[in-house]
Amino acid sequence: QVQLVESGGALVQTGGSLRLSCAASGRTFGTYAMGWFRQAPGKEREFVAAIKWLGGMAYYVDYVGSVKGRFTISRDNTKNTVYLQMNSLKPEDTAVYYCAANLKGGTKASEYDYWGQGTQVTVSS
Numbered sequence: 001q002v003q004l005v006e007s008g009g010a011l012v013q014t015g016g017s018l019r020l021s022c023a024a025s026g027r028t029f030g031t032y033a034m035g036w037f038r039q040a041p042g043k044e045r046e047f048v049a050a051i052k053w054l055g056g057m058a059y060y061v062d063y064v065g066s067v068k069g070r071f072t073i074s075r076d077n078t079k080n081t082v083y084l085q086m087n088s089l090k091p092e093d094t095a096v097y098y099c100a101a102n103l104k105g106g107t108k109a110s111e112y113d114y115w116g117q118g119t120q121v122t123v124s125s
Contacts, residue, residue, distance in 0.1 A: 002026050002114040004099045009119030012089055016123070020084040022099030022116055033105035034075060034082040035112055038095035038121075045098070047107040049073040049084060062107065066092075089123045096120050 008020040022034065033052035039045040051073045052060045061073055072085040082099060097119050100112035 002029075002032065002101050004101060004114055004116035006097065006099045006116040006119040009097060009121045011122045011124060013124050014090060016089050017085070017087045018089065018121060020086065020097055020099075020119060020121070022082045022084075024080045024082070024101065026080070029080040030077040032101040032103060034073075035100045035102075035105070035107075036073060036082075036084045037098045037100060037109055037112075038093075039098070039118075040095040043095075045109045046095075047109070048097070050105050050107065051075050051082065052105045053077060060105065062105070064107075086121070089121075091123045091125045094121060094123050 003025040004022055006022045012018055030053050035050040036048040037045050038048050047064050048067055049063045049071055054060055070088045075082040099116040101114040102112045
């Protein structure tokens with residue numbers, strides 16, 4: 001069982017930056033792939049980024065096209081935490097951002113077993 005708690009959401013102006021954090025419980029955090037998803041009002045939950053530790057200093061990362069070059073996902077296995085650094089924010093990035101975990105990774109929400117409660121990101125124009 002994994003429990004996830006997101007933090008870091010806020011109201012920010014266009015072009016600004018935020019760093020989201022997701023703290024996970026459990027002693028096997030390193031074995032889990034971690035994903036960030038977002039959901040805007042009236043829209044389906046959308047994949048944003050994922051990271052899986054492959055061992056040593058090797059990681060597999062993946063991003064949705066609309067955030068490539070602006071967002072960076074990272075993780076600190078010693079702190080059981082995954083981060084999403086968001087730069088050059090746009091109004092269309094406004095959504096509730098969710099952290100998720102599973103053992104394999106992937107880009108579909110249905111593939112993830114554990115979810116946080118979400119944190120609101122609002123980008124004003």
